[in-house]
Each structure stands twice: as structure tokens, then as C-alpha cells.
Amino acid sequence: MSGDRKAPEHAPQTAFETRNNELLVGGVSVSELAQRAGDRAFYAYDGAIMTRNVERLRDKLPSRISLHYAMKANPMPAVVNHLAGLTNGLDVASAAELRVALATGINPRDISFAGPGKSTEDLETAVEAGVIIVLESPTEAERVTALARQQGRKVPVALRVNPDFLLKASGMKMGGGSQPFGTDAEEIPEFLATLDSDALDILGFHIFWGSQNLRPEGIMEAHGKTLELAARLAPSLPGPLRWLNIGGGLGVPYFPGETPLDVAPIMAALAETLDQYGDLLADTEVVMELGRYLVAEAGLYLCRVTDRKVSRGTTYLVTNGGLHHYLSVTGNFGQVIRKNYPVCIANRVESDDLEPVTVVGPLCTPLDLIAQNMTLPTAGIGDLIAVYMSGAYGYTASPHHFLSHPEPLEFFL
Template identity: 30%
Template sequence: MNKIADYIQTAKLESDKPFCAFLYDLDHLRAHVQARVDSMPANTRYFYAIKANSELPILRALAPIVHGFEVASIGEVRKVRSVSQDTPIIFGGPGKSDEELIGALEHNVSLIHVESMHELRRLNELCAKRDTVMPILLRVNLRGPLPTATLAMGGRPTQFGIDEMQIAEAIQLAKSLPHVKLEGFHLHSLSNNLNAAEHVKLVKYYIERIKGWAAEHDLELSYLNAGGGIGVNYADLEDQFDWDLFVGGLQPMLEANLPENMTVLFECGRYNTASCGYYAVEVLDIKENHGKTYAIIRGGTQHFRLPVSWQHNHPFVVVPSERWEYGFERKGVEDQQLTVVGQLCTPKDVLASDVTVPNLRIGDVILFLYAGAYGWSISHHDFLSHPHPDHIYLGGDDHV
């Protein structure tokens, strides 16, 4: 983090405009993801789910490291292909249009995760017109029980996948269609799981389910997509998902339970990029209102929607700046509880509420940590038409 703070302090001395930027440490990103890939068991593959952050410098940094990319739209397919023409792509998400399915064929997508029987029939027909066969995984919404996590895509009614109660019908349909090849199943059921031991148990549960289906329906399967779902602890940055415990338990579990010639795919997003990113915003004002203190920043949830989306106080540190060019006294607070808000005309524009800071002055920079995933990519950028933040990539050639 020191090089991020140094960059901000230098930039503050060189520019008159209030500082507002996403900054990414690409060296950290590469090292973090490379360590994960290197430690995975041999019968697994590690993909990056680009929905977490699909900026091209991020994709370029990860392309030589991960085994491929997971996408959820034709736009994401095109982004990946602008970076690499041959890296494997797996394509999921509900509600794929004909344009997207055709685009997947044209861009040599490796696997399509089919989300419904209607989508399965449409894909077969589109492939027939092109005289090709598409490898697929059936996405299944399991009945559970499943571990608890921040977000659940399975184990309850959602728009994701085929209800497990209908899986026999879906398998028979897939086997009957000549232009799709059923290679396995996609069972991504939850997101932001912080319990490494439970995640090993979850993968074991997935294996047990697909082995039962394979035996019942005489299937030869190549892949289990166990999804991502590995989380980030924003409440306590020192207590993160125990990766070593996870892979240490995964290896023997797979040796004991995974059928021969089957590969387990993981498609992590947030876990890969969150820690490499920062959202840095200058404090424009500090004011009191109805007994509460507010720090108003140059920016807000139109840039960084994650805190209000997840309804949490996002962790931050203060980067002090000694630049002060006004002729009056600079306002600040010490050891005081305050709420960090943006520039939007809505009381919901809150990034951290009722947090105590040791020292903060107008003109200092608040640096939000772990902002590399689901930050800029999910935000409503043009609400009120405020300027966009800069995007700065340290350790790379890109600076937008």
C-alpha cells in the first residue's frame, strides 16, 4: 500500500483538481493470482470471472496466469478476445440471447453453461444451422442443504440454473440433441464464502451429486464447474479466506472422490482482484448536521457502489496531504466519529457510516481498500454527470 500512498501524495502536489481515482497494483494482482494457480491440485483449472473487474489492463495482467476466463455476456466475450484470441472462455449467466449464443460459437467459447431447457433447445438449433456441436455444462440449482454465504444462487428459488428436481428431464433432453455435447455440470451455488473447510465440503457435495447423476443416466463426464464463491472479508481485512487450508483439504478430498478423467473448474472473481484495487477520493468538506459529522468526498457511490449495495462500512485509511492554498484555517477532526458521503443528491450516497478516524482534514485523501472488485464495474457512472475518476494501473503500461 505504500506505493499507492506515495503516488497519491505526489499527484496531489502536481495537480490543482481534487484527487479522485481507482488505483490498481498489478504486481500484487499477478503475485496473488499466480500463487493460487500454482497451489491448485493437478486435476483442477482456475478461471477468472471477469464480472468482478473486466478492465482490459486487469485482463492483460491475468491472461498469462489463469487457465482461462469466465464470462456472462457477449460483451465480456469480446473483451476477452481483444486480449487473447485463444485463451479458453466459459460462458454462463441466465437469459442468453440468440446473438450471444451465436457469438459464443463465432468466438470459439470452450463451454457454455446452459441455464434452462429452452436455452438448450435454442442452442442446439443454432448449432445445427452451422453444422457444429457445442460442448455444454448444465447449470443446476441444487436443493441443498448448502453452506451460508453473503449471496445465494442455489438452494432456494433464484433465476439461476435448472431446478434439481428437473435434472433427469434436462439430462435426457441434452442426450437426445445431436448438436450439443453434455460434458458435465455447473453447480455454482453461493458467493462470498469465508469458510475454507466448508468450501472443501461443498465441492465434495457437488462431486457426490454429479456422480449419482452419471450413474443413473450412464454419463461420461469431463467437467465439474464448482463456481467461484470464495469470499473477501471487508469487515476484518486481517481475517481472510484461508487459502492454504482450502487447497490442503481439497487435494486429498479430490483424490478420494473425484472420478478419473474429470477436471474441476473454479471461476473466482472477487477473490482475485479485490485486494489489488483502491478507490482514492479527496475530502471536499467536513460539516456537522443534526449532531453528526460528515466528510464529503470528491466522488461517491456513482463510482463505488459496493458499500451501499452490500450495506457495509467499507474499510479505508487516510492519506494526509499538506497542500492547502486557502487563506483561512483548514478544518479537521481528531478521534471523532463521522460518516463518509459522496456528492450525490441522495441520502443513500454513503460509503462508511459512524466510523471513528484518528485524524482527517479537508484536502486529505480517503483511500478505500479492497476496491478492486465490483467497484467501478457495477456503479451508475453518469448519475448527476459528475466527472469520472481516473484509472491508474501501477506495474503496467496503462493509465487512463
């Protein structure tokens, strides 16, 4: 047993520049942004970082892949507009997201709408707009068919497939076994046989196997199995396979010990796999849909220290931000064991004067924890706490109304 093993650390945060030891977002200092925000905590997203990250990915991504942005990660209209200009399409999950996507002016055929339990408004808006509806069940297929007949349209659709493979090395598993998403792979041929191809333009499949994966070998395995499954199912389609969404799943490092994904071997292997299935994919648009990988690193969450106190040896920095603004930083958005996100004192990034602190919000619950026992530059009332990796699943994935404090603001720079 080694007694001097070092505790795992966060991956270095290099995306945001500093000036006078203060973080900058799009060239604007966080103090200036905090002034604009008044008493409110806020998210700040840096468009140039998003651009750079998409360009880096594009450099390795097989050129025939259409890159889609999964808006659920961050549906702020300014972010979506920016990403619409950098990607080949958008993936939406509600009528409201669809309206934001349509407002970017992209071709509706480059928008896909996936998600279980679509409402009547969801389906009507989608059919009217002419976007690709990803059918999650036979019932949904019946409802879309009825709308298509009513409106005299042929509606472009794809079938969401719940894969018959389960990945060993996956972060958040969303396929394989029993799932509320899509139709089990083994049921697909029978499902396809029931569909009315006068009402539905059946383009292909959406095979989503998981999310937040930091293991290249797991992602490569998923790509291989996804293509193999698509090849097995394609003969049951009424025509050639014209659209295949192979999911996304590329993860980002949030926690100590995690490192950024090396996409080069993943994309090289994917290019080979796509070549191997060249005949199957001759007429196919192959889509990869990514959310957090495109936006997480480009966002900061900022809150201000409003109190400082010591309880039985622990120093607490109390802030005007917390769980109600940012559920996942507190460890309550699907994490099994709570771990700290990377955090800094945004207006004093580097300092020799360090101390261990616990950063909390104003809610009367022990769940309202932004950082636990982290060593940070010594901070007091008025200083700004920044949480890195906050561009995805932050603002809209949080219970803003809990305890009725002011909501956070969002800035896109």
C-alpha cells in the first residue's frame, strides 16, 4: 500500500483567460459582469470557446458525419444561434426548444425531435414545421400518422431504437435492457411492418446508447455495435437507410481524476467503421448528436459570497447561488456520490494565501452545497465564486423556484 498516493485533481482549467488575476468571459471581466447582474448570480457563456471546441472536434470527425447540437444541454437562444452556425443541425426535445431551433433559420430537415411522451402541441408543431420526428413508440407513430393524414403531409420520421447491447464502459446508460426510450431492437421489424409509408417518410433510425462517456474504448465499442445493429435492422425499412443517428455520448471531465477525452482514436475508428459499412450507408446521412461536449467547458456559473462563518472547524462561504440555480453542482442531478466540480475565486484566481472552505447557497438544506472542503484562495464577503464546466445542464436543469430566491441570469459573450 502506498501511503503517499496523491489525491486525484481536477483537469486543469485552461479555456478562460485571465486579466489582473480575474477571469474573463469573451474579453469581459467577471467583476464587470457581476456589476451588470446586480444582486443576482449568473451563468456566463463564451461563444469563442464553443467555436474553438467545435473546430477541434471537426478536425478529427469523419467528414461525412453531420454534427448536431442537442439543445437540451443549453437551450439559451443566443447559444443555440451560435451553435446552429457551427453545426449541421439541431436536436430538440420539446415544442419550445423546436421554436428556438426554427428561429435560427436552419432548414427544418436538419432538426430532429426525439423524446418520449411527446404532447399534442409537440407533435403538431413538429409536423407543421416539417422536422424529422423520432418515433419513440407505436402509439406515437399512430398519432403522427393521424396528423399526417389530417394535414395531407408526408411526415419525415425515424425510429428510436432501444439497442440490444449494453455497454460495459459507459457513463450514463440510456440504451440496452429495459428503457422508456424508443422501441426494443427486436420489435423494430414488426413495428416497421405496421407503418403507413404514404403518411410517413421513414428515413431510418436513431440509436442512442448513452451520455457522458470518458472511455474511448467504450465509445468505439458503441459505434461498432450501433452500425452492426443498423445493418441488421435496415432490411426491414421500406426503402434505403437515409438517416442514421448514431448518438453522441462524448463526455467532459467534471470531477477530480477525470481527464479530457482523446477523440482522435475514436474518430479514426469511426471512419473505419463507416467505410466498412459503405454499402449500407451509400444513401445515408449519418448524424452524431452532442450536447455537453460542445458547450459545457464554455460556461461559468458565478455567485457572490454574502457571508463567511466558521462552524466547529469548517469555514463556510455562503453565497447568493446554489442548488436552486444549479442542481448538478450540488451532486443531485444523477450523481451516485457527490464530488466537487472545479471551482475558483473568480476575482482572485491565483494566490499563495489558501484555505480549505465549504461553499454553500442560501437554502436551508444540507443539499445546497457548491463545493465541499476545497482549498481555494482566501475569500470574503463580496468575492466571486466561479464554477467551471457550467455551460451544460445548468440553468434549465435546476429548480429555480425552490425557496423563491431570485433566479440566475444568463450572459452570452
